[in-house]
Amino acid sequence: MTTHRPVLIAGGGIGGLTAAIALDREGIESHILERSTFAEESGAGIQLGPNATRILQRLGVLDALNPQTFRPEAVWLFDGRNGDKLATVPLGDLAEKRYGAPYITAHRADLHEALRTVAAGCAHVSLTTEFTVADIRDEDGVSVTGSNGETQHGSLLVGADGLWSTVRGWVAPGLAPSFTGATAFRSLMPRDALPEPFSAPIVGLWLGPRSHLVHYPVRGGDAVNVVAVTEQGDKQEGWNRSAEKETVLSNFARWSDAPLGLMDAAPSWRAWSLFRLPALPHWSRGATVLLGDAAHPVLPYLAQGAGLAIEDAAKLAELLGANRAQPSHAFQAYEALRRPRATRVQQASKRLGRAYHMGDGFFGEVFRAARNTILGLRSETATLRGFDWLYGHEG
Ligand SMILES: Cc1cc2nc3c(=O)[nH]c(=O)nc-3n(C[C@H](O)[C@H](O)[C@H](O)COP(=O)(O)OP(=O)(O)OC[C@H]3O[C@@H](n4cnc5c(N)ncnc54)[C@H](O)[C@@H]3O)c2cc1C
Incomplete structure (x- = not known):
């Protein structure tokens, strides 16, 4: 890693902000490049399982989010055609005790704001909005040029730019959702x-x-x-x-x-x-690596897309912290650990969708x-x- 330069993060969404905060905890500097002004983050809810909230808890994000969250007591399943109640999956205290972290629901804008608030308090995180990553070059680390012609230099680039990722076009060209x-x-x-x-x-x-x-x-x-x-x-x-x-x-x-x-x-x-999106042949190229929806979008039937992005971010930061001199080792270990997990969640989500939609x-x-x-x-x-x-x- 070219240590005097920050890790650039394309995309200040759920995965990108979590990655920046997790890198900060490793003492690694990052610079988020986000195309929007965040005004678009409105109107939708999100469920986060204990696998994700455990990480947010550790990073101090759950405390910032807590006043805005809700802790559902259970999932109730109904047959939509006749209104019959079919089953209950207990959540609440039972799930929190079992998994050591709560199952929560939140407004996406509230989650995003909590992530931004915590990121703003991090000594090693900076953020540029209205920067749309348009071009990437592997040279003495990595150079990223925005659609406005401005270039940013970094030691590494994390592509956290979502389903329609530009960075993915550099890592694994030719694949489109x-x-x-x-x-x-x-x-x-x-x-x-x-x-x-x-x-x-x-x-x-x-x-x-x-x-x-x-x-x-x-x-x-x-x-x-x-x-x-x-x-x-x-x-x-x-x-x-x-x-x-x-x-x-x-x-x-x-x-x-x-x-x-x-x-x-x-x-x-x-x-x-x-x-x-079909599975990518690889998640990294040179000094660039992908996470979240950019690497492995998942259908929403298991409500786990953001959860996976949060898990990716935490694991990538941990591995980069442990392999400072050889980030390529961190990238390999990251993909080896994260690809099977993401694939399992993708497959389970697809199966669940088929079961939901029977009839x-x-x-x-x-x-x-x-x-x-x-x-x-x-x-x-x-x-x-x-x-x-x-x-x-x-x-
Ligand atoms: C209907 C629906 C419901 C869902 N419900 C849930 C749920 O309950 N629980 C759950 O865990 N997940 C849910 N998801 C999935 C979840 O929203 C995504 O998986 C998650 O947001 C992925 O995070 P990310 O950081 O990879 O991408 P995003 O959160 O999409 O962030 C990408 C960021 O990159 C920015 N960007 C894009 N291109 C560029 C560029 N070229 N340059 C700079 N910035 C760029 C974007 O503006 C954005 O801020 C749902 C999805 C859908 C469709």
């Missing part, structure tokens, strides 16, 4: 205006044919984030375009009254097309009935134990 055919619609509603179970202190998960619905409190419990996912929609980049209520409801025509009532009551909707056509109905029966047979603690590999992960 492809549309999955699914769209996520989301809305935010005041909690006190909602009936049970939508106002309950839980994550509600409603399963339906080629669709599902999730709701959970955010903003310390004042608001409820609602996400409706369907296997239909447009292929569009970005995650903040507006959508008509009629478009959302048309995808849930055969659903029962309660979830339809929630969707009908939502004041406005934003849409987010879901994309997938279309004759065979779909058969699978839906079998799924509902199996969900009803498992004990609550056995269901939670099934997530030990995910939430208990220690890297």
Whole structure:
């Protein structure tokens, strides 16, 4: 590592900011280059499992975030077609005791603000906004040129620039995300205006044919984030375009009254097309390495994309701290540890999506009935134990 130069981090999102804070704890200087002014970070909720909050706790981010978080008591699963409650996955104190860190829900903007506040207090972190990484050169470390023509020099470059990563084009050229055919619609509603179970202190998960619905409190419990996912929609980049209520409801025509009532009551909707990416041949090239969605985007059915980015960031910083003279060793060890974990989460998320969306056509109905029966047979603690590999992960 060229120690007199900072590690450049392309992207000040969840993974990039976590990486900067974790590098600071190793005494390594970093400089975040973020294309936006962060004004876009609005309107969406996020669930973070104990695998992610354990790291945020260690980095001091959870304390900054805590007043704005919510700790759901459980996940309640429902059949969206007939409204039957199918199963409960206990969270709350039980999960916190089991995994040593809480399961939380939060508004993305609140998580982002907590990360920025902690990063701002770090002696070794600097940030430039409105810098869009456009070109990368491996020369005496790494040089990054922004779309405004300005060049920044660093010892290393961490590509934390998300699903549509520019840095990935340098590390593994020729790969582009492809549309999955699914769209996520989301809305935010005041909690006190909602009936049970939508106002309950839980994550509600409603399963339906080629669709599902999730709701959970955010903003310390004042608001409820609602996400409706369907296997239909447009292929569009970005995650903040507006959508008509009629478009959302048309995808849930055969659903029962309660979830339809929630969707009908939502004041406005934003849409987010879901994309997938083939596995990259490698996650690093020369002095540049990728993390988070730039390396391995994951479908949202397990609510783990940000969790993986946080895990990546912490592990990368730890390995760079332990291999200061030979960052290429750190990159190799990082990929060897992180690729199997990310692949497992990606695969589990895909499988879960298929199980959520059963019920279309004759065979779909058969699978839906079998799924509902199996969900009803498992004990609550056995269901939670099934997530030990995910939430208990220690890297
Ligand atoms: C509907 C939906 C719901 C989700 N819910 C959850 C959930 O509940 N829990 C969970 O863990 N995950 C969830 N995710 C996934 C999660 O949002 C992402 O996986 C996570 O944000 C990835 O973090 P990241 O740091 O890799 O990328 P991002 O957070 O996307 O950050 C990338 C940053 O890079 C910047 N950038 C991009 N290009 C450039 C450039 N050229 N130069 C400079 N800066 C650049 C961007 O402006 C952005 O700030 C969800 C995703 C979807 C679609």
